[in-house]
Amino acid sequence: MRKPKFIFVTGGVCSSLGKGIIAASTAAILRSGGVRAATMKLDPYLNVDPGTMSPFQHGEVFVLDDGAETDLDLGHYERFIDVPLTRHCSVTTGKVYSEVLAEERDGKYLGGTIQVVPHITGKIIEKIEAAAKHMKAEVMVCEIGGTVGDIEGEPFLEVVRQMRKKYGAESVLSLHATLLPYLAASNELKTKPTQLSVRELRRLGISPEIIFLRADTKIPKKILKKVAYFCDVDEEAVIPAETVSSIYEIPLRFQKFDLGKIICQKLGIRCPRFKLSDWEKGVERMKKASAEIIIGLAGKYNELDDAYLSVIEAAKAAGFYHGKKVRIQWIDTERIEQNDEDEWEELRRVDGIIVPGGFGNRGIEGKIAVAQYCREEKKPYLGLCLGSQIMAIEFARHVLKIKDATSEEFDEEKKSRHHVIHFIPEQRKILKKGGTMRLGAYPCVLKKGTLAWKIYREAKISERHRHRYEFNNKYRERFEKNGFLISGISPDRSLVEIVEVADHPYMIGSQFHPEFKSRPFRPHPLFRDFVGATVKKEK
Secondary structure, eight states, X not given: OOOOEEEEEEEOSXXXXXXXXXXXXXXXXXXXXXXXXEEEEEEOSSSSOGGGSOHHHHOOOEEOTTOOEEOTHXXXXXXXXXXXXXXXXXXXHHHHHHHHHHHHXXXXXXXXXXXXXIIIHHHHHHHHHHHHHHTTOSEEEEEEOSOXXXXXXXXXXXXXXXXXXXXOTTXXXXXXXXXXXXXXXXXXXXXXXXXXXXXXXXXXXXXXXXXXXXXXXXXXXXXXXXXXXXXXXXXXXXXXXXXXXXXXXXXXXXXXXXXXXXXXXXXXXXOOOOOOHHHXXXXXXHHHOOSEEEEEEOOSSTTOGGGGHHHHHHHHHHHHHTTOEEEXXXXXXXXXXXXXXXXXXXXXXXXXXXXXXXXXXXXXXXHHHHHHHHHHHTOOEEEETHHXXXXXXXXXXXXXXXXXXXXXXXXXXXXXXXXXXXXXXXXXXXXXXXXXXXXXXXEXXXXXXXXXXXXXXXXXXXXXXXXXXXXXXXXXXXXXHTTEEXXXXXXXXXXXXXXXXXXXXXXXXXXXXXXXXXXXXXXXXXXXXXXXXXXXXXX
């Protein structure tokens, strides 16, 4: 295999410019031409990974097949390039420093002085090369988190300079995204912040060769020419990144400016024919969707889209599959607990309910009330991880008449005798990763004749997990005798994976997180048929 080539995506002026979408779109375009492109995230923060970070700080934690807890941008990468990534594709400053300091304690550096250059930068390069090798990538697209000028990001920018020196100009390409602010007083887009951002990169030894200009308005050609002139970039390599109605339009927009061809020419790759017909068909289907369905999301972080990004994207993809636009309606379960009539009215109005994963007991009684309402009123319900456990607790309380049924997670003082959801001590022996959490992909065997069997249309599946509490097998027989079916279990029959209510059009819960494997033009089967059930009920 030939040596890989590398593309680095940086951002200037401000954060939240969409570098992750730019990186994902770049890789998607290259893959459409048969180039083996993969993606990775280089995050300058000092946390080892986002696993313990608040969703308010960093959005959802995206889990990979191998159990790695990563930044939500890796979710974008997988949705765009449709390739399962690995823990090698997520690197943080915290992870790098942890390894270097552990090696120093073990005597690897023979008493030498440990420095940012060459030891930290060398470790980062080592990880980038390992990711490219592991993913068998011809081109590795690396997004550098943060903004040029951030003090914690400088070692990663130094890595770009060093890798260009190591691999040569034809093997390392720098892409830079900046903001074009609009000034209403003068009615113009300003290029000066872009010029200053590029100047800062040059000070660090990096000359960006492709510049993406972010703006909420149409960018005139004269602006593109001005940026090309002042930033010493080819005119065709200044790409407008204007706000669009859907992020899935972006690869098509970029390819209109021949991004794939420009990249291949600069990296010395034989320019293939880029085939984005699947994207064109998918985007066309999205645009044709007119009728709206309302999906209630009964989560913990109300109106914080990033906390449930994969869930929302999976629901929208399922909507487009059925020719519908999905509108998310947040359901505040704490207000449901308080019997707030306005919130109950919102719940009654939605076409279906998703109860996503989460930790802690805030709003739990409200979620149980939501599950009871959906079961009794035959409203489509999809429970993800915690949402599946809520299903079991609600059924135990109101059908099996176990009044104090709960989860061990919500009963720290051990007041209840009936933990239908509990922590299995033996779980420590079977866990692959994550201490007390079950993380990553695990197999699941489906029971013939169940709803889950009909949805998946196969006997054995693999899905990603992120949880530490399980269904209590002591109650399994009692549940099943009363119409609460265990339709998916682990191959050794010890762990419950999928549950469903027998006399309900669609009330199903998964111990795993199906949203992580959904794709924009190929929705996950559980989401696909959940939305299908809402459409059927609506008709």
